Amino acid sequence: MHYESPVRQPLILGDKSYNQITEDVVRPIENAAPRSWWMVFSIALVMFLWGVGCLAYTVGTGIGVWGLNKTVGWAWDITNFVWWVGIGHAGTLISAVLLLFRQRWRMAINRSAEAMTIFSVIQAGLFPVFHMGRVWMAYWVLPIPNQFGSLWVNFNSPLLWDVFAISTYLSVSVVFWYVGLIPDFAMVRDRAVNPVQKHIYKVLSFGWGGKAKAWQRFEEVSLVLAGLATPLVLSVHTIVSMDFATSVIPGWHTTIFPPYFVAGAIFSGFAMVQTLLLIVRKVFKMEDYITVQHIEMMNIIIMVTGSIVGVAYITELFIAWYSGVEYEQYAFLNRATGPYWWAYWSMMTCNVFSPQFMWFKKLRTNLVFTFVISIVVNIGMWFERFVIIVTSLHRDYLPSSWSMFSPSFVDVGIFVGTIGFFFVLFLLYARTFPVIAQAELKTILKTSGEAQKKHHSDHGAHH
Amino acid sequence: MAHTTEPTPVVRALYHDDDVLISAVKEIRAAGYQISEVYTPFPVHGLDKAMGLKETRIAMAAFMYGLLGLTVAVTLTWYMMINDWPQNIGGKPNYNWGMNMPAFVPILFELTVFFAAHLMVWTYLVINGLYPGADAQNPDPRTTDDYFMVELPAADGLVDVLKKSGAVEIAEA
Numbered sequence: 001m002h003y004e005s006p007v008r009q010p011l012i013l014g015d016k017s018y019n020q021i022t023e024d025v026v027r028p029i030e031n032a033a034p035r036s037w038w039m040v041f042s043i044a045l046v047m048f049l050w051g052v053g054c055l056a057y058t059v060g061t062g063i064g065v066w067g068l069n070k071t072v073g074w075a076w077d078i079t080n081f082v083w084w085v086g087i088g089h090a091g092t093l094i095s096a097v098l099l100l101f102r103q104r105w106r107m108a109i110n111r112s113a114e115a116m117t118i119f120s121v122i123q124a125g126l127f128p129v130f131h132m133g134r135v136w137m138a139y140w141v142l143p144i145p146n147q148f149g150s151l152w153v154n155f156n157s158p159l160l161w162d163v164f165a166i167s168t169y170l171s172v173s174v175v176f177w178y179v180g181l182i183p184d185f186a187m188v189r190d191r192a193v194n195p196v197q198k199h200i201y202k203v204l205s206f207g208w209g210g211k212a213k214a215w216q217r218f219e220e221v222s223l224v225l226a227g228l229a230t231p232l233v234l235s236v237h238t239i240v241s242m243d244f245a246t247s248v249i250p251g252w253h254t255t256i257f258p259p260y261f262v263a264g265a266i267f268s269g270f271a272m273v274q275t276l277l278l279i280v281r282k283v284f285k286m287e288d289y290i291t292v293q294h295i296e297m298m299n300i301i302i303m304v305t306g307s308i309v310g311v312a313y314i315t316e317l318f319i320a321w322y323s324g325v326e327y328e329q330y331a332f333l334n335r336a337t338g339p340y341w342w343a344y345w346s347m348m349t350c351n352v353f354s355p356q357f358m359w360f361k362k363l364r365t366n367l368v369f370t371f372v373i374s375i376v377v378n379i380g381m382w383f384e385r386f387v388i389i390v391t392s393l394h395r396d397y398l399p400s401s402w403s404m405f406s407p408s409f410v411d412v413g414i415f416v417g418t419i420g421f422f423f424v425l426f427l428l429y430a431r432t433f434p435v436i437a438q439a440e441l442k443t444i445l446k447t448s449g450e451a452q453k454k455h456h457s458d459h460g461a462h463h
Numbered sequence: 464m465a466h467t468t469e470p471t472p473v474v475r476a477l478y479h480d481d482d483v484l485i486s487a488v489k490e491i492r493a494a495g496y497q498i499s500e501v502y503t504p505f506p507v508h509g510l511d512k513a514m515g516l517k518e519t520r521i522a523m524a525a526f527m528y529g530l531l532g533l534t535v536a537v538t539l540t541w542y543m544m545i546n547d548w549p550q551n552i553g554g555k556p557n558y559n560w561g562m563n564m565p566a567f568v569p570i571l572f573e574l575t576v577f578f579a580a581h582l583m584v585w586t587y588l589v590i591n592g593l594y595p596g597a598d599a600q601n602p603d604p605r606t607t608d609d610y611f612m613v614e615l616p617a618a619d620g621l622v623d624v625l626k627k628s629g630a631v632e633i634a635e636a
Contacts, residue, residue, distance in 0.1 A: 002482075017609065018504065018505075018608065018609035019608055019609040022504075022608045022609065143539060143543060151548060151550075152543040152544070152547065152548055153543070154544075154550075154552055155539075155540050155543065155544050155566065155567055155570055156544070156552045156553065156555050156563070156566040157552075158569075160570075161569040161570060161573075164569065164570055164573040164574070164577075165569065165573050168573045168574075168576055168577045171577070171581065172576065172577070172580045172581070175580060175581060175584045176580075179584060179587070182593065183504075183505075183607070186599065186601075186607050187504070187607040187608060189599065189607075190599065190601070190604035190605075190606075190607045190608065191604070191608070202596065202598075202599070203595050203596045204595075205599070206588065206593035206594055206595060206597055207592065207593055207594065207596075207597025207598055207599055207600055208593060208599070208600065208601075208607075209502055209599055209600025209601035209606075210502045210503050210504060210505075210600075210601055210606055210607060211500055211501070211502060211591075211600060211601075212500065212501040212502075212503065212510055212511060212514055212516060213511075213516060213519075213591075214591045214593075214600075215503065215505075215506040215507070215510070215511075216506075216511045216516060216518075216519050217519045217521055217587055217590070217591060218506060218587075219506050220519045220521050220522055221521060221583060221584065221587045223522075224521070224522050224525045224579075224583060225580060225583075225584075228525075228576050228579055228580050229580075231572075231576070232573075232576050235569065235572055235573065239569055242569075439504060439505040439506070440505065440506075442504060442505040443505050443506060443507075443508070446481075
């Protein structure tokens with residue numbers, strides 16, 4: 001009944017029972033935080049507070065405190081925005097697309113990947129809001145009657161599409177995540193001894209009792225949400241890319257942008273998932289659930305999407321030349337050989353060259369190497385957005401207004417602050433939420449558990 | 464109002480394995496007893512069929528909510544951009560909604576998804592009786608860990624059927 005081909009490697013290592021999965025998942029919640037958690041949390045909190053200070057300074061003084069100038073009107077702010085949104089995409093890919101494809105290995109990693117999605121989209125949202133300058137007018141992006149603002153919002157504008165795309169994406173990701181969390185919170189509630197803890201998880205678990213009809217609806221809701229989230233996640237980075245592609249700036253005005261941005265988003269998102277999960281599995285001793293096979297699968301996705309991104313870079317170069325438009329040709333020549341050549345070649349090395357190591361099984365199953373590559377990829381993807389944005393802007397049609405961009409300490413501070421904020425949220429999550437979707441994982445124990453598979457193959461002659 | 468009926472006594476049987484549970488549910492129903500509820504720590508595939516539950520219609524509800532979202536988006540874009548305050552934006556044609564429609568596709572899509580997802584989840588919470596702070600629906604806390612519970616109205620000879628079906632613990636309440 002629970003047969004699975006012996007060719008497939010077990011997804012849950014060791015001899016686990018349902019109860020053992022429960023115990024392993026609640027351990028970080030029920031035990032005191034290790035010293036290393038407090039150390040990392042303190043560092044993240046300081047970074048976050050520094051970012052808050054820089055944001056306060058920006059709001060109080062104006063965005064003139066950033067390094068922007070008349071020629072380069074978008075730089076680190078929008079780079080960081082696109083970078084964070086892109087990182088978010090892997091969470092939805094894992095929980096929605098892999099659900100539709102019935103990939104069982106998603107179950108050990110989808111909870112943390114979705115948490116990463118939500119926390120990184122929160123960081124992303126900060127940048128366009130503060131780039132408005134007068135943040136107290138941020139409600140002008142909402143379709144509200146004229147007497148509140150100047151006019152109706154402009155539904156022809158990609159920037160407004162972005163408002164709708166990002167807010168839909170964030171809110172749908174939150175409910176998708178929470179629907180899955182309810183049964184797991186109920187599990188924590190039913191074990192809790194401390195009355196305060198029991199009450200908190202009672203509130204969070206919404207009274208879940210695991211009734212048969214509720215589970216039937218749960219599975220249907222998960223499937224429909226996955227079906228909705230899949231085109232949604234593709235639409236989000238498509239629309240982000242249209243912020244650029246619908247303008248007439250050489251280097252931005254290209255039809256390849258939507259698929260190219262989506263591939264890049266998955267690429268960077270999976271790299272961030274690797275960075276986070278390699279730490280989580282070690283610190284919380286989840287090696288039996290987040291196995292080397294999981295890491296290897298994600299490395300293969302990083303390799304494939306990294307190669308797609310590489311093909312996109314080369315296509316861009318070719319089309320720039322083939323178009324015969326001299327402005328377009330210059331924009332790309334300037335990227336590769338102009339004053340920002342170092343950013344372009346960092347991008348090429350990190351994004352196109354480094355994932356090719358993953359063709360080798362020895363390297364893609366090596367955890368230290370994976371960790372290093374995951375950081376390299378994230379640096380590379382930050383450079384990609386910087387290259388697209390700044391190198392296209394800094395030399396425009398009028399050579400007399402050509403300029404360079406250098407970030408002010410406020411630009412750096414806000415970026416560092418969002419990294420701190422992200423880790424503050426993720427570290428709090430890792431201590432208080434079940435980091436593995438244990439209810440879902442229990443459904444595959446009999447088919448994909450190591451001991452259970454061995455039992456099947458030992459008694460396989462009867463089949 | 465005076466008590467006209469005694470609360471029906473229920474029998475709760477605990478099982479320790481999902482395969483035993485499924486076969487037990489089939490045996491209990493074959494013996495002619497009505498199962499009122501089954502509590503499980505995870506979705507046990509095939510349980511709804513074994514219990515004879517109807518298929519859920521929540522996906523159809525989501526589809527209707529999506530259509531509602533689409534309608535809202537069409538109304539919103541038509542009223543603001545065509546009817547109330549038409550403007551020439553980048554030379555995009557705004558004589559009627561249809562001509563301006565290609566620029567509205569992202570908004571139409573996002574609002575469809577927004578309505579379908581959120582209203583479906585609200586519906587899901589309401590019909591399952593889930594809300595912040597609600598009391599736990601499961602009578603035994605072990606059923607969110609590794610036990611499976613069948614709940615059914617007490618009847619003659621039921622305990623023997625349950626014992627035979629592999630129940631590890633039987634309680635009457």
